[in-house]
Amino acid sequence: xxxxxxxxxxxxxxxxxxxxxxxxxxxxxxxxxxxxxxxxxxxxxxxxxxxxxxxxxxxxxxxxxxxxxxxxxxxxxxxxxxxxxxxxxxxxxxxxxxxxxx
Numbered sequence: 001x002x003x004x005x006x007x008x009x010x011x012x013x014x015x016x017x018x019x020x021x022x023x024x025x026x027x028x029x030x031x032x033x034x035x036x037x038x039x040x041x042x043x044x045x046x047x048x049x050x051x052x053x054x055x056x057x058x059x060x061x062x063x064x065x066x067x068x069x070x071x072x073x074x075x076x077x078x079x080x081x082x083x084x085x086x087x088x089x090x091x092x093x094x095x096x097x098x099x100x101x102x
Contacts, residue, residue: 009051038060
């Protein structure tokens with residue numbers, strides 16, 4: 001699946017399905033994964049169904065399933081020009097809010 005071409009809802013659903021497949025591959029029931037990840041059973045069901053949970057819950061479940069490898073890398077900014085690179089670098093060194101000017 002090409003993730004850039006999907007809308008956020010479809011992407012969340014696809015991630016939820018993949019997490020369900022990973023859970024099944026590990027031989028875990030939803031209740032087992034809930035205990036391992038310190039998430040509620042309802043959160044596991046929500047994640048696997050529609051992909052809707054809090055980010056921290058998603059990360060706990062991903063860690064429990066050994067799926068955290070590419071998460072940080074995929075969330076890195078991908079600048080398209082020198083201007084964007086300079087803004088990213090400025091934001092890295094500034095400890096407070098960064099004002100973005102169009």
